[in-house]
Amino acid sequence: xxxxxxxxxxxxxxxxxxxxxxxxxxxxxxxxxxxxxxxxxxxxxxxxxxxxxxxxxxxxxxxxxxxxxxxxxxxxxxxxxxxxxxxxxxxxxxxxxxxxxxxxxxxxxxxxxxxxxxxxxxxxxxxxxxxxxxxxxxxxxxxxxxxxxxxxxxxxxxxxxxxxxxxxxxxxxxxxxxxxxxxxxxxxxxxxxxxxxxxxxxxxxxxxxxxxxxxxxxxxxxxxxxxxxxxxxxxxxxxxxxxxxxxxxxxxxxxxxxxxxxxxxxxxxxxxxxxxxxxxxx
Numbered sequence: 001x002x003x004x005x006x007x008x009x010x011x012x013x014x015x016x017x018x019x020x021x022x023x024x025x026x027x028x029x030x031x032x033x034x035x036x037x038x039x040x041x042x043x044x045x046x047x048x049x050x051x052x053x054x055x056x057x058x059x060x061x062x063x064x065x066x067x068x069x070x071x072x073x074x075x076x077x078x079x080x081x082x083x084x085x086x087x088x089x090x091x092x093x094x095x096x097x098x099x100x101x102x103x104x105x106x107x108x109x110x111x112x113x114x115x116x117x118x119x120x121x122x123x124x125x126x127x128x129x130x131x132x133x134x135x136x137x138x139x140x141x142x143x144x145x146x147x148x149x150x151x152x153x154x155x156x157x158x159x160x161x162x163x164x165x166x167x168x169x170x171x172x173x174x175x176x177x178x179x180x181x182x183x184x185x186x187x188x189x190x191x192x193x194x195x196x197x198x199x200x201x202x203x204x205x206x207x208x209x210x211x212x213x214x215x216x217x218x219x220x221x222x223x224x225x226x227x228x229x230x231x232x233x234x235x236x237x238x239x240x241x242x243x244x245x246x247x248x249x250x251x252x253x254x255x256x257x258x259x260x261x262x263x264x265x266x267x268x269x270x271x272x273x274x275x276x277x278x279x280x281x282x
Contacts, residue, residue, distance in 0.1 A: 043095050044068045050091045052083035054159045058180035071096060079103050083160075083178040105197040106179035108162070108172045109269065110154075112191045113204035114147040115169035118219040135188040144217040146207040148191055157186035174269070200253045201246060204267050208241040222265050228257035 047068035055063035059080040061070055070076040071092070079089045079101050086100075093100040120143040125134060131153035134140050140149035150168040162176035163183055172183075174197070184192045191206055203222060207214050211223030224242035229235075236250035237257055244266070246257070258266040 041072050043072050046095050047071055047092050050084065050088040050095075051081055052088075052178070054083050054178075054180060056083065056159055056178075056180035056182050058082040058178070058182070077101060082106065082180050106194045107174050107177045107197045108179060108181075108183050108192050109195045109202050110148060110163075110170045110172060110192050111202065111204060111206045112146075112148040112169060112189075113220050113265065113267070114142060114144055114218045115150070115167040117167060119144060119147055119168070120217055131186075132188045139189070142217070144207055144209070144214070144221065146189060146191075146209070147218065149189060153186045153188070154183040154192060157182040196248050199246075199248050199251065200268050201251065201255065201258055201266055202269055203244045203246060203265060205265050206243055208243060210242055214242075220263060220265050223263060225262065227260050227262060228266060231256050231260045 044065070045068075048065050051064040051068060053064055057063070059067045059082070061067040064081075067076070067081065071078060078093045078096060078098060080103075081089070084092075089100050121141050122138065122143045123141050125137070125141045127134075129151045131140070131149040131151045134149055134151060139145035140147065142149070148169045150165060150170065152165050152170070154170050155163045155165060159180065159182065160176050160178050162173045162178070163170055164173060170192075179194050179197075181194060184194065186192075189206075195202060204220070205214075205218075205222040207217070207221050209217070209221075211225065214221035214223050222243050224239060224244070226239060226244075228244055229237040229239060233254065233256060234250045234252055236247045236252075238245050238247065244257075246266075255268065258264075258268055
């Protein structure tokens with residue numbers, strides 16, 4: 001005769017067997033994880049502590065911990081973080097037993113001065129404050145399709161509160177800027193560039209239109225006349241697509257270009273009182 005357990009005994013027994021199997025499986029995983037675990041170099045966490053923690057990507061890596069790991073495991077150069085100060089970089093170099101390679105400090109610069117006062121508008125916009133969305137509507141409300149849309153996507157991207165909006169245009173607070181490059185990526189008009197921190201002069205326009213069109217769109221746009229380039233004693237100014245560009249490796253900050261520009265669109269970023277009326281002060 002075959003004996004069988006009552007039904008009310010079979011269910012707990014099944015649960016017990018499954019629980020035992022799960023326990024054994026978990027135990028095996030724990031043993032395997034311990035046996036095959038790769039020990040993390042403690043220097044990675046030490047270096048991460050000295051980095052800014054902004055995870056801005058300015059160093060070229062996804063975040064601070066990724067950069068720290070690259071320094072330790074791949075020998076990547078110390079000092080690539082644009083946010084970390086000299087003291088932090090010195091500590092990181094000490095941890096790695098290397099010397100710090102000094103890098104020139106940079107700053108972001110919005111290469112446009114077309115604001116509510118100086119730029120002409122083709123329509124008035126009221127809605128979502130996002131430059132990327134509005135850029136699909138004819139590159140923004142201003143007649144200049146290359147100009148600052150002025151809705152603050154760069155402001156929202158900046159982790160250091162270094163960009164402001166004033167009178168319909170963005171401008172950079174140099175003292176707060178850490179040259180992380182987040183604003184550069186955030187601008188759909190590609191108006192923001194990283195320039196040497198101590199460079200005084202910059203071309204406050206990036207319109208590729210011809211002079212006659214620029215005049216009809218904006219009171220202060222570059223018309224591509226070339227006078228600045230002709231008068232530059234160091235040949236530091238070139239023209240491409242009807243717009244002037246300053247080669248900061250050649251520029252000696254003499255200010256001749258700013259003085260000769262008939263449109264007064266080459267500005268002295270370190271002298272707010274020299275900026276014409278209507279142009280957002282730095």
